[in-house]
Structures are given as C-alpha cells and as structure tokens.
Amino acid sequence: MVVGRVHLGPSFGTRRNMVTTKAGVTEPARPAGGVASPARRSPRRYPTRRISADDVRDLLRGVADPEIPTVSIVDLGMVEAIEVRHDHIAIELLPTFVGCPAQQLIRDSVFDALAPLGIPVRAEFTFRVPWTSDRISPFGRERLAASGFAPPAGPGEVRCPYCRSARVAMDSAFGPTQCRSLFYCRDCRQPFEAFKPV
Numbered sequence: 433m434v435v436g437r438v439h440l441g442p443s444f445g446t447r448r449n450m451v452t453t454k455a456g457v458t459e460p461a462r463p464a465g466g467v468a469s470p471a472r473r474s475p476r477r478y479p480t481r482r483i484s485a486d487d488v489r490d491l492l493r494g495v496a497d498p499e500i501p502t503v504s505i506v507d508l509g510m511v512e513a514i515e516v517r518h519d520h521i522a523i524e525l526l527p528t529f530v531g532c533p534a535q536q537l538i539r540d541s542v543f544d545a546l547a548p549l550g551i552p553v554r555a556e557f558t559f560r561v562p563w564t565s566d567r568i569s570p571f572g573r574e575r576l577a578a579s580g581f582a583p584p585a586g587p588g589e590v591r592c593p594y595c596r597s598a599r600v601a602m603d604s605a606f607g608p609t610q611c612r613s614l615f616y617c618r619d620c621r622q623p624f625e626a627f628k629p630v
C-alpha cells in the first residue's frame with residue numbers, strides 16, 4: 433500500500449489513488465503538508481509515465497461530435513495533438529465544419545472520456561491547422577455512409593449512402609445544420625444528408 437512509504441510524495445489527487453479505509457471512508461493516501469483534500473491547489477505528481485498518447489487516443493475514440501454521433505472525433509480527424517505532460521494532458525482539437533458550434537459539448541465529452549485517467553485535461557480548439565474533410569479516416573467515411581450520411585465530396589461526386597447511386601439531386605443546400613445539405617436519390621428514392629466538403 434501507499435501509506436507509510438516515504439518518497440511517493442503527496443497523493444495523486446484522484447479518487448483512484450486514495451486509500452479507502454475499512455470503514456469505507458476515502459481519504460488521501462498521504463495527507464502530507466497538511467493538505468488533506470484532493471483540491472488541485474498545490475503542484476501534484478500524476479502517474480503520467482504509465483499513460484501514452486495512444487492510450488488517450490483510444491479513449492477519445494469514444495467521443496463523438498454530437499452532430500455526427502456515429503463517428504468518433506478521432507476518425508473525423510479532429511484530434512490534432514495529444515501531449516501527456518507531467519501534470520496534465522493537453523489536447524488540441526480542430527473545429528470541423530464552420531457553423532457546427534458544438535465545441536463546448538465536445539470538450540465536455542473529452543473531459544468525461546479521459547476522467548478515468550485521473551489527470552487534469554486541457555482541451556482547446558485551435559485554428560492553427562485547418563481542418564479539411566480529407567482528414568476523415570477511411571473508417572470514418574464508412575461509418576458516415578453506414579449512418580445514412582454521404583461523406584464530404586466535391587460537386588458532382590456525392591453518392592447515395594444507401595445504394596451508392598450517383599443519380600442524386602440536391603434538395604436544399606441547407607440541411608438541419610449548415611454543415612450538411614439535403615439530397616434525394618433518384619434511384620432508391622431515399623432522401624439523405626451529405627456533409628459539405630471543406
């Protein structure tokens with residue numbers, strides 16, 4: 433157990449690293465320096481050496497843009513950078529389609545997804561790198577089509593996500609959100625939404 437060792441330093445500040453007594457009371461493993469609460473006031477050491485950027489990326493595969501719930505932000509190409517630092521994880525996200533302002537929701541989902549790591553997370557959107565629809569992974573494009581969305585494509589290249597027909601007509605340039613257009617398939621007669629290429 434952690435208690436009693438000398439050089440482990442203060443507790444890691446997360447519940448996972450606290451000692452639960454037999455009475456079920458959760459308390460910091462070592463209330464050194466009189467700081468007994470898990471408040472993030474003093475510099476703390478986190479077990480970041482055990483966490484890789486790939487671990488973080490895997491957890492982020494559970495986070496979706498609420499506009500496109502079937503495709504993770506990883507497969508959408510929104511995760512530009514992951515840095516595991518000694519006291520926090522820094523994540524850089526790219527906003528996708530202008531006009532789909534779900535950024536706060538996405539950041540909250542990122543925090544939720546990474547909460548099990550027990551480390552503070554900073555997630556920021558950046559315009560440093562432009563997001564383009566080319567960043568969507570092949571898997572992401574498959575998932576889009578499987579959920580009835582035509583992946584972003586140039587004019588004249590939109591295919592029906594249901595029957596792959598190219599005989600499609602745009603119903604409206606503006607779908608439910610500014611990032612999607614409404615189409616109609618002349619072959620299978622299904623309406624569908626297509627993401628606008630960026």
Ligand SMILES: [Zn+2]
Pocket residue numbers: 592593594595596597617618619620621622
């Ligand atoms: Zn069709």
